[in-house]
Amino acid sequence: MFLCLADSEPKQTPMDEVLSQVFGACRLAGELESSLRLSNAAADAHFLLSSCEHIVDAFNKAIDGVRMLTGEGRMRPFELPPIPAAEDDEHPFFEMADFSESPQLSLEVQPSAAAHSEAFAGGGEAQVAVGGASSRGRSSRKRKEGYVTKKVPVLRTGNMEVPPDDGYTWRKYGQKDILNSRFPRSYYRCTHKNYYGCEAKKQVQRLDADPYTLEVTYCGSHTCKTSPTPIMIPSLAHSPIGKDEKDDRTCHGHPQAAPTTTLSTSIQLGNWFEGSSRQEGQTQGGRDVDYCPVAEFADAMFSSGSSGSIMDAIYLPRQGN
């Protein structure tokens, strides 16, 4: 069907333009391949990086073109922001890329967002919208304040519905079919809700227009990461060891004593390198392990839905003793 394109037509159709972009990207890739074969360019990381970025950019433009043709919008779900030498320790992913400079990685922050920036430590998000305080009580259909919405590209490998790990552990507590949406919405709360009284929540939903993109809405901030002392929920007080005490030691158990500064880069890498995030409180049958901060490092690095086996392997000695 595309072969007819070879016939030179005086007037270029949109499809022609798209294909020419695709061919251009292929040519760039071919040129890079040639360079790598003919020289020792492979040893030049900067050259490699630059070349790859050009190629990715070219393909992204082609993707944009295709999406415009198919009416799927301009999202580039699989573009990964560059991995920076980030310094930030709280929201490494969020700050790792300069979203403002990338049209497809735009940052959209609404007023009163600062207090809830805690909510998004995740990466790869294409767009972010922030609201005010979270809803209260059992039902509040209308999102009021305190929410943060991100559009997160879904990595091609693994579970399609799993957004990149955002550095927190989540527990799924519900799923609903949403009106006029092809995909259900999943509801998650922080795993440490019981022990720290952490009220952070998030909703995850695939976009109709772009099944490869998840819209993640964060609600509330993670007190589990900022509170120096656990909050014992009365219902748990009867037990000397609260149900979530292990969680306490899991990833945010000693937040102040275990600054995440040294972890930021690792977490970023972990997020981007993993095929799919451990995601949604997948401590796998309560196999949360005793670690911190090294565990957080390893968690981020290896949390990829691997059922905790790797983590178990790493921490079993300490946990078992």
Added chain:
DNA sequence: GACATTTGACCGCT
């Protein structure tokens, strides 16, 4: 056994 996920039911806002 302990924890997570699933899923139908329930609640309350619009």
Added chain:
DNA sequence: AGCGGTCAAATGTC
């Protein structure tokens, strides 16, 4: 009344 958000029992996994 309809819908979105949450609860909680049932089920699954380790």
